[in-house]
Amino acid sequence: MASVLVVEDDQFVRSALIRQLTEASYTVRSVGTALEALREVAQIGFDVVILDLGLPDLDGAEALKMLRGITDVPVIVATARDDEAEIVRLLNDGADDYLVKPFSVAHLSARMTAVLRRARGGGAGEPGGAAALPTVLRVGGLAVDPLRRQAQLDGVTLDLTRREFDLLAYLAGRPGVVVPRRELLAEVWRQAYGDDQTIDVHLSWLRRKLGETAARPRYLHTLRGVGVKLEPPAEHT
Numbered sequence: 001m002a003s004v005l006v007v008e009d010d011q012f013v014r015s016a017l018i019r020q021l022t023e024a025s026y027t028v029r030s031v032g033t034a035l036e037a038l039r040e041v042a043q044i045g046f047d048v049v050i051l052d053l054g055l056p057d058l059d060g061a062e063a064l065k066m067l068r069g070i071t072d073v074p075v076i077v078a079t080a081r082d083d084e085a086e087i088v089r090l091l092n093d094g095a096d097d098y099l100v101k102p103f104s105v106a107h108l109s110a111r112m113t114a115v116l117r118r119a120r121g122g123g124a125g126e127p128g129g130a131a132a133l134p135t136v137l138r139v140g141g142l143a144v145d146p147l148r149r150q151a152q153l154d155g156v157t158l159d160l161t162r163r164e165f166d167l168l169a170y171l172a173g174r175p176g177v178v179v180p181r182r183e184l185l186a187e188v189w190r191q192a193y194g195d196d197q198t199i200d201v202h203l204s205w206l207r208r209k210l211g212e213t214a215a216r217p218r219y220l221h222t223l224r225g226v227g228v229k230l231e232p233p234a235e236h237t
């Protein structure tokens with residue numbers, strides 16, 4: 001079963017979460033500060049982290065950035081403030097999902113299941129995901145391994161950021177299909193709305209790593225105002 005790190009300083013909330021998540025057959029560890037959380041994730045591979053944003057030692061956004069500096073583990077942030085701008089910022093900073101307090105364990109559990117499913121299908125090869133091993137996705141000379149989070153082009157490993165990998169893996173799972181921008185925002189960025197620039201910037205970085213340009217595309221094709229398509233270049237078809 002999936003292992004969870006609960007980062008929560010409120011003793012009452014913490015013990016309730018531990019009890020209920022354990023009953024829901026998750027393996028749970030918990031800490032009360034951001035620094036302890038960083039130490040834990042550095043030592044133990046978790047399937048998901050639930051991060052309270054109001055911790056005594058570090059600001060929540062700061063804690064999230066530091067976590068992201070050392071791990072790709074899915075992070076669900078728990079915030080007391082239903083502040084849209086703040087939530088968008090956290091999602092941009094690498095949170096996979098969020099919950100506004102107070103939330104029920106049923107709600108949390110549903111979010112965790114979704115995050116874990118995404119992590120397994122679209123990327124993060126965390127331990128515990130063995131049940132649904134995705135195979136290596138091949139598009140022309142591209143090979144994308146979602147479980148190991150590795151991508152190769154013509155046998156050469158690509159050095160991709162987390163987001164670039166997620167984007168490539170998502171598109172590689174749908175070769176030849178025009179994926180609408182809205183879908184990319186929802187599935188790769190986990191945002192219901194957003195700035196087209198975000199996608200464009202990541203696409204241009206990814207393009208550069210694939211050794212192509214927008215003017216002379218090989219794998220990545222942008223259909224202005226519509227979406228993006230990944231397909232093998234002519235020499236592979």
Ligand code: CA
Pocket residue numbers: 008009010052053054055
């Ligand atoms: Ca707190």
